[in-house]
Amino acid sequence: MLLSTWFGCGFFKPAPGTSGSLAALPIAWVLTELGGYQALAVATIIITAIGVWASNVHSQELLEEDPPQVVIDEVAGQLLTLLVVPPTFTNYLIGFVLFRIADIVxxxxxxxxxxxxxxxxxxxxxxxxxxxxxxxxLLIALSWL
Structure with missing residues (x-):
């Protein structure tokens, strides 16, 4: 449950998915700054693989198909979104907003x-x-800025 809720971020109401996405932002920045895009890509793959297992276990324990407190999927998705841009405040802000919209819609x-x-x-x-x-x-938006 610790991993699927991304260390408790999934319990933040009223928007657990948004909190999971927000938690991914500093992770993306640190990984990109310290290890480049390769580190971010590897972390995204690892978190996604762990997420398949952890969210499956969590949903089976709660007997729910997609429990709202499971936010490791938002973390992986947010990291993947940010993989295509340099780590700047503007890029991350636009990437965050676009991912939340795409995840909700x-x-x-x-x-x-x-x-x-x-x-x-x-x-x-x-x-x-x-x-x-x-x-x-994000890439399209940044090409216009």
Missing amino acids: KPWPANWVDQNIKGGLGIMLDDILAATYAGAG
Whole structure:
């Protein structure tokens, strides 16, 4: 439960997903500054893999398909979104907003995954797909700034 709630961030009301995304921002910055994009990419892959397992266990324990306190998916998605830009305040702010919008709206195929793929894989995959939209939107937005 510690990992799936990202060390308790998932218990922050009224927006546990937002708190998980916020918690990812300093992690992304530190990883990118200390180890470059490779470190951020490796961490994103590891957190995603752990997230499939941890969110599956947590959802089975609570007998819920996608418990709101499970936010490791938001952490992985936010990290993936930020993987495409240098670590600046503006980039991270825009990336944060775009990921939250994509995660809430869940454009296709993220909405299909959310409704049809169960367990830890479904919990994680819809956020990874939302992150791809957010990352693409971030690159487009930054090309205009």
